[in-house]
Amino acid sequence: MNEIGKAELVRQLRELGVEAGDILLVHTAFRAVRPIEGGPLGLIAALHEALGSEGTLVMPSWSGNDDEVFDRASSPVTSDLGVTADMFWRLPGVRRSDHVHAFAGVGPAAEAIVADPLPLPPHIPASPVGRVHDRDGKILLLGTDHSSNTTLHLAELLADVPYRTTSTSTILEHGVPRRIDYGENNHCCVRFALADDWLRDAGLQREGRVGHAQARLMRSRDLVRLALEHLAKDRLLFLHRPEEACAECDEARASIPAG
Template sequence: MPDRPQTRATIAADLAALGLRPGDTVLAHASLSSFGWVCGGAVAVVQALLDVLGSEGTLVVPAQTMGNSEPRHWTSPPVPEEWWPVIRKSMPAFDPRITPSWGIGAIGEMVRQWPGAVRSNHPHASFAAVGGAAGELMAEHRLDSHLGEHSPLAALERAGARVLLLGVGFNSCTAFHLAEYRVPAPRTEFGGAVLTESGDREWITYTDVATNSDDFTDLGETFENTGAVTKAQVGQAVTRLFDLDKAVAHAVAWLPQHRKLP
């Protein structure tokens, strides 16, 4: 059993002790189960984050919808080839107002649904934000820039954002993907269902960088060894806090030395 129940107040106190500040813009990745027992669950965690950030801060989370994608690339699980045309014809179009996120956890999904949340308009790699800078940060998300220069990720870098890994490892660090757009990288074809300007549904295809997080744990370990990462517990969650721009710069230098690039 945990030593104590985690509450909105205890989580906020731990976040402040870690170094999260009022007015920060923060990209958060979080695992609810890592906190221990939380009174109020994901709602309490989001409230705690917003309490610390204050009215001038902004909370951002990935709100990805990876299920809205080319079915021939699906591996978890794969689907029969004869299903592919049906999926392309029938997949509901991405709608930033109602399409749920996929695989980013209860806390991220709670932020997406939070009153006043703003979501970027990308059928596969959207982000959601709550706070004063939400609209500005989510404004541009070009189709062929999932996590690149024309995405909220680059806007976060320009805004001096920080990254918060709450109970998750560097394999979940989306910031490292921005570095993949700044080194030679393979490209691949993507597909997804979108809403047209007239409100109709359409399946589209396009190309973008083929991102890969398989070596992010090793990359993150070397980044942490530079001293740029503050590490502590929030509740029972091992948590890391660092500047997004420093993480990207480290990855840009690390990737050509440790990954076979095109």
């Protein structure tokens, strides 16, 4: 495949609908985007140029290590988030949350988006994804799909879904590491793919190529609004049915209080 240059990446992003001044939450799988000029840093530079000086770029930045206290200055991101996210938080001027469910951001709205204390569950309204939603931000899925779209977890919590499986983290309390357990709306997330049809039918999802990857762009508020409409009819919509034998979804169902 041919290497795609920065100017072409910026053109693709703008054609997709990324505008100067946007707040943009990006989930990306760089292996789908490459080869591009400058590698992951070239992609970040193109995103910056498309957003301009008044835009804010946000990426997930959690470590995934539940056994160690998170350090925003040194904890690498989990491998699931990819090389772009792991490079992004290390760049000069990027702000990173000071908790294990971290996001990172740069731009005028970055500090307000990432500054919340530890959110439990991780995607409550007072969390980075909640702040992007509050500010009418956009979501870019680049080389990935809605199974990576953390904003759908925000919609679940706003809809008061009844499932909460136990998650564990290590926090620093008065200088001493302490393990904590909490309930989280976990499941396999495969059925988050339903959002494709909802957004497409409403004409609210832009799709196209960025680099060599398939990209989806939507407003956070549009996504959450449509998800809430569907969850109002079935709060278990995102869980596989019992006969589909999904262990993660079965665990979520088992957590629902009886009665």
